[in-house]
Structure formats: structure tokens, C-alpha cells
Amino acid sequence: MxxxxxxxxxxxxxxxxxxxxxxxxxxxxxxxxSGNAYSNDIFRSAVDAIARNAAKLKGSHIIKYRDHEQVTGDCKLNRMLQVEPNPYMSAFDMLYKLFTHYFLYxxxxxxxxxxxxxxxxxxxxxxxxxxxxxxxxxxxxxxxxxxxxxxxxxxxxxxxxxxxxxxxxxxxxxxxNDALSPALQLAHAQNEGIVSAIKTGASIRGILKRTQLANADILKEMRENFIQDYLNINNNGGIAVLDSAAEYIPIDNKPYAIDEKQMQAVKTKIYDYLGVSEAIVNSSYDENQWAAFYESVIEPLALQLSLEFTRKLFNDRERAFGNSILFESGRLQFTSNATKVNLIREIMPMGLLTVNQALEILNLPSVSGGDRRIQSLNYVDADKAEEYQLAKAKAPAALNGDTGAGADGKNGENGGTQA
Structure with a gap:
């Protein structure tokens, strides 16, 4: 088949x-x-940088109930979205291909x-x-x-x-992508100019002039002998000896060199059109550059994927019951270790992370029993905060002996409480 x-x-x-x-x-x-943009090295490298990072997105079927509780959905659908969407490619391959088509067409x-x-x-x-x-x-x-x-x-x-x-x-x-055509044409012209300059530099270097009449065979023999004897790399002396029958006239070829600023300007035009920086393309980005790339390029793609898969995989009734597809990525894996540690230090005491989630941020393996949450005693449940404040307000009155007042309204000698 x-x-x-x-x-x-x-x-x-x-x-x-x-x-x-x-x-x-x-x-x-x-x-x-038909612009054949993918044959251009600048365009292809930029699209590849976006596609290979966006292909790390992880698709999941989730069910979100009215009380905002979120649970994992169909495990079979999750395996298909995360591992093998079809018999011919992995989930990474499928997303990479989709995003390549997305920017190419x-x-x-x-x-x-x-x-x-x-x-x-x-x-x-x-x-x-x-x-x-x-x-x-x-x-x-x-x-x-x-x-x-x-x-x-x-x-x-x-x-x-x-x-x-x-x-x-x-x-x-x-x-x-018609708006991209001028930049691609400029990039192609630059590449052709570089090739032409190299060929020109490797072409005629001089003229061997015969001062006496000679037929074509003799001229050809003179040329070959001159090249072999004097233009050969083994001629360490670098000196050519000629008699009065021949004269060598060197030609100073100065090939046109393309301005580096012009090449960079064309490259920047293509990168700007795709919404990616050169640091992302050559993988020299820092934490802030990655964060900007993630928020401006990867997150919109993840949102677009999530909404489109949700629309096409579930009908109105299924969506009304909270079924959806969510594509997300662990963006923190690209941050510095200092940022990861500070993040864990700030939010883990609030009970927002489990032990294994904190280990995952640090790129460490999970541990047994690590799905529990750890919370500092410095934080109180919002529903119990009012009870706590009312109880604290009553405590001083009890310590001052209000319950042991005498008949005259004053505290009796034995009416106070002892610690």
C-alpha cells in the first residue's frame, strides 16, 4: 500500500x-x-532556527472544569501528540515541517x-x-x-x-511572501558577486608577449612552459627568466569586494521579516534575547496551534465540557541557573511548585514522592486569614483579665490570668 x-x-x-x-x-x-526562498542560506537558517525551537512544544489534551481544576485527558491522544502523530514521523518532525511550511508559504x-x-x-x-x-x-x-x-x-x-x-x-x-522577494534578490546578487569576484581573481594574471613571429603551436608551448616553470607553487625563488624573444606583462586584478555592511543589511532585512534575531539563528543568545524570542515568536505559534487543534479535534459540546489541546514549552530551561534558583526560592514557599517541578526546572531527575507541595508557615490560607485576625484581636483582652472583673467593674486581685 x-x-x-x-x-x-x-x-x-x-x-x-x-x-x-x-x-x-x-x-x-x-x-x-515560487520564490524559492528556501534555497537561500540566510532564509533557510532563520526558518530552521524558529522551527527547531518551536518543534519542542508539547501538545497535551487537558480537561478544565468550572472550578478551575485541570486534569489530564485522553492518554492515547496525548501519546499521539507528544510522540508519534503518524507512522512516518515523530511529534518533533511533524511540528518542524508545519512551521517550515508556515514561514515558507x-x-x-x-x-x-x-x-x-x-x-x-x-x-x-x-x-x-x-x-x-x-x-x-x-x-x-x-x-x-x-x-x-x-x-x-x-x-x-x-x-x-x-x-x-x-x-x-x-x-x-x-x-x-511577495514582500520578501526584493531582499532575497539582493541576497542572491551578493552571492553571485562573491563567486564572480573569486573567479576573476583566479583568471588571467599576466600576458606573455612574443616579440618575434611564431605559429599557434609555439605560442601554446611557450605558455605551458612558462606556467609550469614560473607560476608553479614549487618555484620557491619567485623569479622568472626570459630572453629577448618574450616579454611578460603582469595584470593587477582588483576584484570587487562586497561591503560587509551591505551584506549585514540584507541579512537583517530577512531576519526582521521573519521576526528573529541573528543571535537566535547562530545560537549565541543570552537569557533576555531568548525571552524576547519566546514571547514574540514561540508563544504566538503555541497559541495558534492550541486553538486550531482544539477547534478541529473537539466539537462544540466537547469544548463546552472543558476539552482542549494545549501546546506549551518549558521556557525556563533556557534561563540561567541563577534565575532558576531565584524563581524557586521565591515561589516554592507559596506552595506553587511541587518538589519534582522544581527539579525539572533545574534539569534534574524526579524523585519518589516528589509530587507533594512544600509551603512556608509564613503564608496563611486566604479563607482563614479573617479568622486568624479576629482571634488575634481577642487575645489581648483575655490576657488583661477582662473575664475576672469584680462587681465594681474593676479587676479583682485574683481575676487576672497567670501565664
Whole structure:
């Protein structure tokens, strides 16, 4: 069985007749961008830096009740999201592919394969060359995907995870990366200029002039002998000896060198377009640079994934009962040890962390019985704070002997309490 048949073998054709969907703004079709941006080393390295960090996101099925209690959901669904979403790739591979498509095409698609009961059994990222949106007579939306081999399939849009970037001009699709074309053209011209300069520097270095008439064979022999004897690396003396029949005229080639500032400016334009800094790309970032990258790039991707998977995996009733998909990452693993220790010191006494959670922040293994919370006695339950304050207010009156007052309203000699 082919991979195509295994993925789409269970797909049934639409029950009703379909036609091109009428979209209010923009077209209703997607085509893979032909800008060939991924062949550019600057663009690819930036996309790779984002994708390999965002692919660390951990997807989980959670159920949140009205009393804000959160419990772990279906363990089978969690294993699929966290380990093996389909038989051909790991969870990291699937997310890496989705995010690469996300930045390359501004649209990323994944097919949610379901069994006869409508339960999710696999998630496959799709890489179509063309996608067209259709609708049936009942208003349901479908997508006709055409792949590079010419095969096509029609899938319900309700079973498609669709991530969009630069979502502006079209009601369904993200806008293409046309705004990136000038920067990519500049980067390509710079690379071609470097290659041309290297070739020019390795071309003609001089002219060997024959002062007497000679045929082509003699001239060719003179050239080869001159190169072998005097332009060879083994000519340690560096001196060439010629008679009156020949004259060597050197040529001073000064190839054009591209300005480093110009190259950096083009690189910065591409990085800015993708929302990533050079420190993130070459992994020289510090704690603050990582925090900025996480909040501006990784967190929006995690939110987009969480909402889209929640919408497509659960119906309205299931979502009303608190079912959702949450993608999150341990962002603290990239902070310094000093920051981790200070964080644990500040929040652990409040009972916000278990022992194992604190060990996980420090990248240490969990311990047996480490799921308990430790709280300082300096903190009191908010519900008991008022009782504590009232009891403290009554205590001085009891210590002053108010309960042993005499008939004249004054304290008797024996009316006081003894410590």
C-alpha cells in the first residue's frame, strides 16, 4: 500500500455536490510560492532556527472544569501528540515541517485522520502545490489538494489543521511572501558577486608577449612552459627568466569586494521579516534575547496551534465540557541557573511548585514522592486569614483579665490570668 493510499484511503467523497467556494476577500485557491526562498542560506537558517525551537512544544489534551481544576485527558491522544502523530514521523518532525511550511508559504496544512467513530488516530502534515476551497449545497467547506505527483484529494476543512501567517488580504488564506522577494534578490546578487569576484581573481594574471613571429603551436608551448616553470607553487625563488624573444606583462586584478555592511543589511532585512534575531539563528543568545524570542515568536505559534487543534479535534459540546489541546514549552530551561534558583526560592514557599517541578526546572531527575507541595508557615490560607485576625484581636483582652472583673467593674486581685 502506498503512503498516499494509507493516508487518504479512508476518505469518502463529499456526500453532496461541491463547487468553488465564494470568498468575500481574495481568491479561494492556494499555490506554493515560487520564490524559492528556501534555497537561500540566510532564509533557510532563520526558518530552521524558529522551527527547531518551536518543534519542542508539547501538545497535551487537558480537561478544565468550572472550578478551575485541570486534569489530564485522553492518554492515547496525548501519546499521539507528544510522540508519534503518524507512522512516518515523530511529534518533533511533524511540528518542524508545519512551521517550515508556515514561514515558507504563510499557510501550513495538516490532515486529521479519524476512525469510524470519529476519533483522531493520526495527524499528517500536507505539502500541496495547489489547494482550492470548495463548498457543498449545505454550506460545508472542503479543500481540494493537488500534490506534486499530480494526485489530488478532496478533504473536509473541518478535518484540516490550517495555520496562517500574514492573514490579511484573504478570508481563508495567508498572504504570499511577495514582500520578501526584493531582499532575497539582493541576497542572491551578493552571492553571485562573491563567486564572480573569486573567479576573476583566479583568471588571467599576466600576458606573455612574443616579440618575434611564431605559429599557434609555439605560442601554446611557450605558455605551458612558462606556467609550469614560473607560476608553479614549487618555484620557491619567485623569479622568472626570459630572453629577448618574450616579454611578460603582469595584470593587477582588483576584484570587487562586497561591503560587509551591505551584506549585514540584507541579512537583517530577512531576519526582521521573519521576526528573529541573528543571535537566535547562530545560537549565541543570552537569557533576555531568548525571552524576547519566546514571547514574540514561540508563544504566538503555541497559541495558534492550541486553538486550531482544539477547534478541529473537539466539537462544540466537547469544548463546552472543558476539552482542549494545549501546546506549551518549558521556557525556563533556557534561563540561567541563577534565575532558576531565584524563581524557586521565591515561589516554592507559596506552595506553587511541587518538589519534582522544581527539579525539572533545574534539569534534574524526579524523585519518589516528589509530587507533594512544600509551603512556608509564613503564608496563611486566604479563607482563614479573617479568622486568624479576629482571634488575634481577642487575645489581648483575655490576657488583661477582662473575664475576672469584680462587681465594681474593676479587676479583682485574683481575676487576672497567670501565664
Amino acid at each position: 502506498s503512503i498516499f493510499s494509507r493516508i487518504f484511503g479512508r476518505v469518502k467523497p463529499p456526500a453532496r455536490e461541491t463547487s468553488r467556494a465564494e470568498i468575500i476577500g481574495g481568491g479561494n485557491a492556494f499555490s506554493a510560492w 504563510n499557510n501550513a496544512f495538516a490532515y486529521i485522520q479519524k476512525d469510524e467513530r470519529g476519533q483522531c488516530v493520526a495527524v499528517f502534515p500536507l505539502n500541496p502545490v495547489h489547494a482550492e476551497f470548495l463548498s457543498d449545497t449545505g454550506g460545508a467547506l472542503y479543500v481540494r489538494f493537488i500534490f506534486s505527483g499530480g494526485r489530488e484529494v478532496i478533504l473536509p476543512y473541518a478535518d484540516i489543521v490550517h495555520l496562517r501567517r500574514n492573514f490579511n488580504g484573504n478570508d481563508i488564506l495567508g498572504d504570499p
